[in-house]
Amino acid sequence: MDTVRFIVGVILPYLALGVFAGGMLYRIWVWRKLASPPITLFPAPPDASANAWNTVQEAVLFKSLFRGDRGLWLLAWAFHVVLALILTGHLRVFTHADALLARLGLGEQDIQAMSSGVGGAAGVAILVTAVLLLVRRLTVRRAREISGAGDYFALLLIGAIVVTGNMMRFGAEHFDLNLTRGYFAGLFSFADVSGAPVLQHNVFLLHMGLAWLLVMLLPFSKLLHFGGIFFTHQLIRKH
Numbered sequence: 001m002d003t004v005r006f007i008v009g010v011i012l013p014y015l016a017l018g019v020f021a022g023g024m025l026y027r028i029w030v031w032r033k034l035a036s037p038p039i040t041l042f043p044a045p046p047d048a049s050a051n052a053w054n055t056v057q058e059a060v061l062f063k064s065l066f067r068g069d070r071g072l073w074l075l076a077w078a079f080h081v082v083l084a085l086i087l088t089g090h091l092r093v094f095t096h097a098d099a100l101l102a103r104l105g106l107g108e109q110d111i112q113a114m115s116s117g118v119g120g121a122a123g124v125a126i127l128v129t130a131v132l133l134l135v136r137r138l139t140v141r142r143a144r145e146i147s148g149a150g151d152y153f154a155l156l157l158i159g160a161i162v163v164t165g166n167m168m169r170f171g172a173e174h175f176d177l178n179l180t181r182g183y184f185a186g187l188f189s190f191a192d193v194s195g196a197p198v199l200q201h202n203v204f205l206l207h208m209g210l211a212w213l214l215v216m217l218l219p220f221s222k223l224l225h226f227g228g229i230f231f232t233h234q235l236i237r238k239h
């Protein structure tokens with residue numbers, strides 16, 4: 001078990017970030033190499049700034065999906081907004097973001113109340129939307145036909161990360177974030193973190209290990225559609 005703790009807690013973080021950085025460089029290189037024919041597809045925004053604004057609307061509001069499939073839009077948009085909220089909340093896991101919140105006038109109790117209220121609700125909401133997205137993939141024939149193993153794997157992996165995150169959030173004894181902050185400060189400064197107390201927490205180890213797996217998978221999976229959109233939307237709207 002100590003070997004597993006060492007691999008997940010000490011080796012995996014650096015490995016995952018390395019694979020992610022290398023994979024992203026490769027992806028960007030592939031995207032840049034894509035054919036970029038001088039065609040205009042309707043409706044093309046009149047100039048470059050309108051084009052950029054359109055891309056932003058696509059990325060933030062999922063504009064085309066809203067027009068195409070209102071039900072899927074609602075689910076997908078809710079899922080992504082809650083995910084963004086959760087990832088922002090995770091800044092408290094990695095850093096002393098509380099000091100910043102305190103400067104904004106929030107007391108320790110306010111921060112805890114906000115964290116458990118918003119974090120707890122977000123944890124449940126993302127689980128519900130992820131399950132609904134999976135059910136849709138399995139039950140809507142059109143969606144099932146175009147789904148591959150990679151799609152199911154990504155959803156199940158995210159589901160497992162969410163469930164283990166919720167286990168920490170709603171567990172009998174509340175998780176002490178000072179432990180994760182000390183551990184990540186050690187990782188960032190390349191100190192020896194093999195004896196970090198947080199690595200003794202099995203659910204945390206599983207949650208983090210699965211999250212690093214997701215990070216490594218990102219550049220090579222469809223989950224990277226978020227990056228691709230900036231290339232393809234610029235491409236199809238080109239004059």
Ligand code: HEM
Pocket residue numbers: 086089090093115119120122123126158161162163164165166168169170175177180204207208211212214
């Ligand atoms: C290395 C990366 C990550 C670490 C170290 C980490 C760590 C943590 C910790 C310590 C908690 C408990 C927070 C508390 O109870 O106060 C938590 C909760 C949670 N995590 Fe993560 N996490 C990581 C990545 C992710 C990712 C990628 C996702 C989503 C796909 C995620 C989803 C959640 C959820 C849904 C919760 C419960 C709700 C909440 O507290 O916001 N985590 N995580």
